[in-house]
Amino acid sequence: MLKQFFQTTFIMLALYSCGSGAALRIGEPAPYFEGVDSSGKVQRLADYRGKIVVLEWTNHDCPFVRKHYGAGNMQDQQRQAATQGVVWLSVISSAPGKQGHVSPAEADELTRNRNAQPHAVILDSGGKIGRSYNAKTTPHMYIIDAAGKLVYMGGIDSITSSNPDDISRATQYVHVALQEMAAGKPVSTAVTKPYGCSVKY
Amino acid sequence: MKKSLFIKAVLLLSCLFAPGTLLANGTAVVSTEHATVTLLSEQVNAAPDQTLWLALRFELIPHWHIYWRNPGASGSAPVIRWTLPQGWEIGEIHWPVPKRIQVGPLTNYGYEEDVTLLVPVELPPGALLAGPQTIIADAEWLVCRVECIPEDGRLTLELNNTDSDPIMATETRELFSAARARWPEAKTLMGHYRLAGDTLAISVAMSDTLSSAPADVWFAASEWGPVDASGVQQWQRTGTAVTLTVPLGDVPPAADIPLQGLLVVESEHEGTPVRSGYQVQLAAQPLATGNLSLMTALLFAFLGGLILNIMPCVLPVLSIKILGFVREAGANQQRLTFHGLAYASGVLASFTVLATVLLMLRAGGASLGWGFQLQSPLLVTLLTYLMLLVGLNLSGVFSVGGRLMAAGQSLTASSGLVNTFATGVLAAIVASPCTAPFMGAALGFAITRPGWQALAVFLTLGAGFALPVLLLSLFPAWLKFIPRPGHWMKTFQQVLAFPMFATAAWLLWVLSQQTDARSYAGVLAGLVAVAFAAWLYGQWKPGNWRLGLLGAGLAAALALAIGPMLAPDAPAHSRAALRDDRPWSEELVQELNAAGRPVFVNFTAAWCITCKVNEQLALSTDNTRQLFETRSVAYLVADWTRRDPAISQQLERYGRSGVPLYLLYSPTTGQPLVLPQLLTEGIVAEAIHAL
Numbered sequence: 001m002l003k004q005f006f007q008t009t010f011i012m013l014a015l016y017s018c019g020s021g022a023a024l025r026i027g028e029p030a031p032y033f034e035g036v037d038s039s040g041k042v043q044r045l046a047d048y049r050g051k052i053v054v055l056e057w058t059n060h061d062c063p064f065v066r067k068h069y070g071a072g073n074m075q076d077q078q079r080q081a082a083t084q085g086v087v088w089l090s091v092i093s094s095a096p097g098k099q100g101h102v103s104p105a106e107a108d109e110l111t112r113n114r115n116a117q118p119h120a121v122i123l124d125s126g127g128k129i130g131r132s133y134n135a136k137t138t139p140h141m142y143i144i145d146a147a148g149k150l151v152y153m154g155g156i157d158s159i160t161s162s163n164p165d166d167i168s169r170a171t172q173y174v175h176v177a178l179q180e181m182a183a184g185k186p187v188s189t190a191v192t193k194p195y196g197c198s199v200k201y
Numbered sequence: 202m203k204k205s206l207f208i209k210a211v212l213l214l215s216c217l218f219a220p221g222t223l224l225a226n227g228t229a230v231v232s233t234e235h236a237t238v239t240l241l242s243e244q245v246n247a248a249p250d251q252t253l254w255l256a257l258r259f260e261l262i263p264h265w266h267i268y269w270r271n272p273g274a275s276g277s278a279p280v281i282r283w284t285l286p287q288g289w290e291i292g293e294i295h296w297p298v299p300k301r302i303q304v305g306p307l308t309n310y311g312y313e314e315d316v317t318l319l320v321p322v323e324l325p326p327g328a329l330l331a332g333p334q335t336i337i338a339d340a341e342w343l344v345c346r347v348e349c350i351p352e353d354g355r356l357t358l359e360l361n362n363t364d365s366d367p368i369m370a371t372e373t374r375e376l377f378s379a380a381r382a383r384w385p386e387a388k389t390l391m392g393h394y395r396l397a398g399d400t401l402a403i404s405v406a407m408s409d410t411l412s413s414a415p416a417d418v419w420f421a422a423s424e425w426g427p428v429d430a431s432g433v434q435q436w437q438r439t440g441t442a443v444t445l446t447v448p449l450g451d452v453p454p455a456a457d458i459p460l461q462g463l464l465v466v467e468s469e470h471e472g473t474p475v476r477s478g479y480q481v482q483l484a485a486q487p488l489a490t491g492n493l494s495l496m497t498a499l500l501f502a503f504l505g506g507l508i509l510n511i512m513p514c515v516l517p518v519l520s521i522k523i524l525g526f527v528r529e530a531g532a533n534q535q536r537l538t539f540h541g542l543a544y545a546s547g548v549l550a551s552f553t554v555l556a557t558v559l560l561m562l563r564a565g566g567a568s569l570g571w572g573f574q575l576q577s578p579l580l581v582t583l584l585t586y587l588m589l590l591v592g593l594n595l596s597g598v599f600s601v602g603g604r605l606m607a608a609g610q611s612l613t614a615s616s617g618l619v620n621t622f623a624t625g626v627l628a629a630i631v632a633s634p635c636t637a638p639f640m641g642a643a644l645g646f647a648i649t650r651p652g653w654q655a656l657a658v659f660l661t662l663g664a665g666f667a668l669p670v671l672l673l674s675l676f677p678a679w680l681k682f683i684p685r686p687g688h689w690m691k692t693f694q695q696v697l698a699f700p701m702f703a704t705a706a707w708l709l710w711v712l713s714q715q716t717d718a719r720s721y722a723g724v725l726a727g728l729v730a731v732a733f734a735a736w737l738y739g740q741w742k743p744g745n746w747r748l749g750l751l752g753a754g755l756a757a758a759l760a761l762a763i764g765p766m767l768a769p770d771a772p773a774h775s776r777a778a779l780r781d782d783r784p785w786s787e788e789l790v791q792e793l794n795a796a797g798r799p800v801f802v803n804f805t806a807a808w809c810i811t812c813k814v815n816e817q818l819a820l821s822t823d824n825t826r827q828l829f830e831t832r833s834v835a836y837l838v839a840d841w842t843r844r845d846p847a848i849s850q851q852l853e854r855y856g857r858s859g860v861p862l863y864l865l866y867s868p869t870t871g872q873p874l875v876l877p878q879l880l881t882e883g884i885v886a887e888a889i890h891a892l
Binding site: 045062098126127128131134136148154160161198201 | 351451867875891
C-alpha cells in the first residue's frame with residue numbers, strides 16, 4: 001500500500017514534469033499522423049501546416065453518420081469548408097471485417113454516391129490515427145488550426161439523436177468554429193460531447 | 202453482409218412506426234427486431250395525490266445492449282417523452298446500476314438482456330377525471346452490439362380501466378420490486394476529488410459499506426465530460442475509504458464544482474458475480490493554497506517585517522546603527538532623511554534579490570519536474586519540516602548564522618551614505634539568526650504562488666522591515682520610544698515559535714487528506730527525526746561538524762518519507778535483458794523492421810521522471826518483458842539525456858517538444874504507432890497485440 005502511495009505520488013510528479021499526458025487537449029499540438037487515402041496517396045498532417053484541417057471519423061453504415069449524410073448536412077459542410085480553403089479529411093478507422101470498413105474503390109464510390117466533398121478519405125483500418133486521436137464515435141470531429149494546434153474536438157452538432165429532423169434545430173459546432181476561425185476569433189465552443197456509434201476498431 | 206444489415210435496419214424502421222399493442226390489464230408492448238419494450242404501471246388504478254410508479258421494461262435479444270444515462274465513450278441513453286393526463290407530473294428516470302460494456306478499446310455503460318427503468322409520477326390532489334386515464338410514452342433508444350440501430354416506439358397505457366386482471370397485477374409488482382433491487386444503494390456516499398495531471402484522484406468514504414473484498418471498483422460520472430470512460434481506472438482501499446485514479450475526460454471539472462456519479466463495486470458471492478452501486482457526491486478537494494488570500498499574506502508579511510526589527514539580534518544592531526547616523530548627520534535633517542532612504546532602498550534591494558533567487562530556483566525545479574503545488578504530498582511534507590525547523594529555531598533549540606552576525610556588526614559600525622545602503626542590503630542577511638524564520642515562512646508561502654505574488658510578499662516583508670528605521674530617520678525625536686534591548690526579546694521570540702508550530706499542524710492536516718495512515722506515520726516519524734537533528738545541531742559545539750550532522754539528520758528524515766519511492770521494483774540489471782544494446786537510429790529501425798521484427802522505440806532521458814515511471818511501471822515489468830520476447834519485439838532506447846539533433850528531429854516529427862515518446866513500428870506496414878505519454882502494461886500489450 002505504501003508502495004502504491006509513492007507510485008501515485010511519483011506519477012503525479014511525473015505529470016507535472018512533462019506537461020500533457022495521454023489525453024488530447026485544446027490548444028496543444030494535434031497528434032502527428034500519416035495515413036493512406038483512397039487514391040493511394042499518403043496524407044500527412046505536416047503537409048497541411050498553414051491550413052486549417054478538419055478530421056471527420058466516419059462509418060457509412062452507422063445510423064448517426066447516415067443521419068448527417070442522408071440529409072446532406074455533412075456534404076454541405078465539406079463543400080463550404082473547401083471554399084474556405086479548409087482541408088477536410090474523412091477518416092475510416094473500422095477494422096477489416098467490421099462495420100464501415102471499405103476498400104479504396106468502395107470509399108470512392110461512397111464519396112461519389114453521396115456527393116460528398118472531402119479533400120481525401122483516409123483508410124485507417126489499423127485504427128492507428130483513431131487511437132492517437134482518441135476517436136470514439138462516428139461522427140467524431142476535430143479541427144486543427146494552421147499552426148497545427150487542436151482547436152475543436154467533439155460532436156458534429158448539439159442534438160445527440162439519429163433523427164435527421166433535429167439537424168436544423170441543432171447548433172452545428174464545426175460550422176460555427178470554422179466561421180469563427182475565418183473571422184479571426186477564438187473558437188467559442190471547443191469541446192463537446194461526441195455522439196454516435198462507437199468506432200469499430 | 203453490410204448490405205443485408207442495412208436492409209434489415211430499413212425494414213425495421215418501417216415496422217417500428219406501428220403503434221404498440223394496447224393491453225387492457227395495465228401494460229403496453231412494442232416489439233422490434235432487437236427489443237421487446239413494455240410500459241407498465243405499478244398500480245392498476247390511479248388515485249389522487251399519489252406517487253404512481255411507471256416502468257419501461259426492455260427485453261433485449263442476446264449480446265445487444267442499451268445505455269445508461271451517461272452512455273460512456275459512445276452510444277446514447279434512451280429518451281422517453283410522456284403524454285400524461287392534466288396535472289400529472291413526471292419525475293426523473295431511476296437508472297439501475299449499469300455494467301461496463303467493452304467495444305474494442307472503448308467502454309460504454311449500459312444494460313444487456315433486460316432492464317426496467319422506473320419513473321415516478323406525482324398525481325394532483327384533486328379528484329381525477331372520470332373514465333380511463335391514458336398514459337402515452339414515446340420512447341427512442343439506441344440498441345447496439347458492435348453496430349448500432351436506433352429504434353423507437355409509442356406505448357399507450359390505460360389506467361382505471363374496469364376489467365383489469367389482478368393476477369397480472371401481482372406479476373407486475375414483482376417486476377417493480379426486482380427493478381428496485383437493481384438500483385444503487387439509497388444512501389449517497391460523500392467523497393472528494395482533485396485533479397492530478399491527466400487523472401482525477403477520487404476518495405470516497407466507505408466505512409462499513411464495503412463488506413467483503415471486492416473484485417473491482419470503478420467510477421462512472423453521471424454526465425459525459427469529466428471522466429474518460431474508456432481509460433484504465435485504478436482503485437485501492439485505504440482504511441475507511443476507497444481511492445481511485447480515474448482518467449480525465451475531454452472536459453475536466455472546473456475548480457470547486459462538485460462531481461456526481463456512481464461508484465460500482467463488483468464482487469463475487471458464492472460463485473456468482475454481484476454488482477452493487479453507490480451514488481457518490483464528490484466535493485472538489487479544498488485547495489489548501491486558497492486558504493490564505495494574497496491580502497492576508499501581505500498583511501502578515503508587513504507585520505512580520507515590523508516584528509523583525511525587535512528581534513534580539515536585530516534591535517541592538519539597529520539601535521547602534523541609527524544612533525550612528527543620527528550622530529553623523531548631526532542637526533542636518535535632510536542628511537538624516539537621506540540616510541533613512543538609503544537604508545530602506547538597501548533593504549528592498551536585498552529582498553528583491555532574495556525573491557528573484559527563489560523564483561529562479563523554483564523555475565529550475567519546475568523544469569526538473571518538481572510540482573510546487575500543495576496538491577503534492579511531497580511538497581507539503583517538506584514544508585511541514587521547514588515550519589518545524591523554523592519553530593524550533595525560534596524556540597532557541599538551535600541557531601544559525603552566528604558568524605554572519607558578527608561580520609554584519611563590524612560592517613554596520615562604519616558610516617557614510619553608501620554604507621547605510623549596504624547596511625540595508627545586508628540587514629536581512631546579517632541579522633539572519635532572527636530573519637531566517639520569517640524568510641522561511643515567507644518562502645513557504647511564496648513557493649506555492651505565482652511569481653508576482655511571491656515578489657509582492659517578499660517586498661512587503663522588506664517594507665515592514667525598513668519602515669521603523671525610515672520613520673526614525675524622519676523623526677529622530679521618536680528614538681526615545683524605542684524599547685531597550687533586554688531579556689523580553691528572548692521571551693518574545695520564543696512565543697513566536699507557536700504560530701510556526703500551528704502552521705506545521707495545519708500542513709499536517711492538509712497532508713492527512715492526501716495520504717493513507719501508513720505514509721502519514723512515515724511523515725510523523727520524519728518530524729521527530731528533524732527535531733532530533735535540529736537539537737543535535739544546537740548541542741554540538743565544534744563548528745563545522747554541526748552542519749554535517751544537520752544534513753545527515755535531514756537526509757534521514759527525507760529518506761523515511763520519500764526513500765521507498767526511489768527504490769525501483771526490479772533490480773536494474775534485469776532491464777538489460779530486454780533492451781537492444783545498440784543505440785537508436787532510424788536505419789537500425791528500418792533494418793530490424795525489414796527483418797520482420799516489430800520495433801519499440803523508447804525516447805527517454807535520465808532526468809525525465811515520466812519516462813522513468815513508465816519504464817518502471819510498464820516497460821521493465823515481467824509481463825512486458827515476456828511479451829516482447831514472445832513477439833520478438835526489438836526494444837531500442839533513444840537517450841535524450843544530452844540533446845541529440847537526430848532524436849530532437851524525430852520528436853519534432855511527432856509534434857513533441859520533449860521526451861517521452863514511444864513508437865511501435867509494425868513490420869508489415871513499417872509505420873509507427875505513437876503510444877501515449879503515460880504508459881501502462883495494458884496499453885503496451887494492447888498495442889503489441891494489435892500489430
